[in-house]
Amino acid sequence: MSTPLPDQRPPRRLGPRGRRWFDVLVVVGLLLPAVPLWFSVGPVSSALSVLQVGPLLWRRRHPVAVFWAVTAAHAAQVLLLDEPTLGQVAWPVAVYSVARYAAPVHGWAALAVSAVAALTAAIDWSVGSPDTALTVLTNAILIGAVAAAAWALGTLGRTRQAYVDALVERSDRVQREAAQQVALAAADERARIAREMHDVVAHGLSVIVVQADGARYAARTDPDVAARTLETVAATGREALTEMRRMLGLLRAEDAAVDGGPALRPQPGLADLDALVAEARTAGARVEARLPDPAATTGIADGVGLTAYRVVQEALTNVRKHAGPEVAVRVEVAVAGAGRDRAVVVRVEDDGRGASAEDDGRGLGLLGMRERVGVHGGTLEAGPRAGGGFTVSARIPA
Template identity: 80%
Template sequence: MTAPNPTLVRRPPRLGPRGRRWFDALLVAALLLPLLPLGFSLGLVAVGISLIEVGPLLWRRRHAVAVFWAVTAAHAMQVVLIDEPTLGQAAWPVAVYSVARRAPAPHGWAALAVSAVAALTASWDWSLGSPDPFLTLLSNALLLGAVAATGWALGTLGRTREAYVDALVERSERVEREAAQQVALAAADERARIAREMHDVVAHGLSVIVVQADGARYAARTDPDVAARTLETVASTGREALTEMRRMLGLLRAEDGDGSAPALRPQPGLADLDALVAEARTAGVTVDADLPDPAEVGDVPDGVALTAYRVVQEALTNVRKHAGPDVVVRVAVAVARQGRTRVVELRVEDDGRGAAAADDGHGLGLLGMRERVSVHGGTVEAGPRPGGGFAVSARIPA
């Protein structure tokens, strides 16, 4: 068996839970690392506020909105207590990115609006003691706003991309499931077709062999020559059935054991009904056949011709199995025209025991007839005849 096809769209590589925890811890450590050499010069208040601003980033993935508001509160405290920037300012764009990346879009827009207000407030606070307050206010506001907007844009882009990739992966998996279902349905249809073919070949061949073998057994006592000829017919029928089975089983393999392609031959059709009738007569059944002229069946589609052949074959098989001795069978096949379409009409009827016979196992014969004919949009009727016997009739559009 071949391996299933890989997923059409693969997710990009992502960190696992442990990797994400380590990444956030290293990020917080990298933002706080400059405090070690600068801690004494910045003062205790600046160092404490920086720790409060950066520390919440450890939980930014699972609680992005809460972390953002915690960082916002710490920055508001910084504006009140200190009139200059601190190293903890770097936590702000990370918090904005986390909200835009992890939370729904409205939270991201709210974070962007708060960032604009915070940038103006911090810039105004830092410009109070500047020689050029307006220039300081403008430059700081633009810088802080641009940094916050960049974090928001990157987070929004990441969230949109993740949703897009998830949609592609989900669609790819759905397509794979649907393709697998189609393959399973096709395999089931193929198994049903093979079962019908095997039933037709085996049932037909064995029914002829059984009838001929019974005749040879009785003839062996009185007429050995008849028995010998009958056994030749049994052997010939058995060889034909085996050849047909080998042909069908060979189609299931890509190659035979020696690497050569399986031997193929044309499927039987309407032109082969003569041989089918002759075989039934050889088996001791009296058959009155009305078959179409070969010129009329030349342009009948191969599938329709094969279906008609199999229906007649199955009907004759059922006659030999169920109709009883000294039965007379009438086989009528014609290619008729109805308007612009042609129809293959066939009828096989006998005057034997008909419905009084025991049912054939699971009824695969009649079921196979109906399935074959329904594929071509035709109809099958099968049942007892008035006055005795059994009849099978079918109409197959050609």
């Protein structure tokens, strides 16, 4: 069983309604302290706090307008008061909002205005202090640092959101391209199935047509020849039907792009086992092979040859994947029996790690081999080999 993937749920985010209520709570929370201080600080200070904090309700939808509204309220404070108000906390929130939700140029403008506002506020609040220059410098740095931090957080949030949006767009594009590739692959597979079926059915039907024409002419002069010819027609039809069924079973598990070859390439068979073994040796495996003589394979159906080839191919692939280094492999393919008992016998064994090899739980090789062999009514056995290693053996009726 494959290892379950870790929890990949996206982080929770507020929806439009949740964001709206959040902004309302922010404004209410900032204004609540101004209510009991209405009589102690005076109506002017409290009213300015309302004008400074109130626009934050629209900071997401209209960040630039909100920033300038808050700026105007703070400018009025400089003209009317010489001391801070509770509404000063609206300034960093407005700077953050314009940097987060507006274009970068507006964020830079807000930062520049913040620098001027910090100096202006520091001068306004420091009038009459014992050490005016030091007080102005200290207040200007403190106010400017708060505004700069708000701008930096807003800019970081905006760039991160842009990055996430780009990833989402890229993911959507990849999914669309993958769907297109699947559609193209399905079209190629349908075309390949049509060609495979044409080769099987057309060959059988052409033989049937020729034999049927011969039987029709022979029926007038030699009924015995006509009878034998009709037997041949029936046998050819049954063979074509059987081969068609086998081909459909094979095509169900075939990949349209195996080995990256051209679509019109012939399917491999027993004659291609030499090349398969040579390829395994080139890859570094020590392979000893005993393959059937070409004369012994005469009359073996193409589907049977293809299945034997695929069994050897998958077994060698499993050796490379699971048996470990410096493995000796023995491949034996033979045609045994005669008549109805004729069969292709395949045996691939190695002296590697065998069943002790680590398995990721996702392999379908043995299942695929059993399905291929089962299409032809054959049997397949696979398991640890006595003395170490692994053995795959199959018997495919020919």
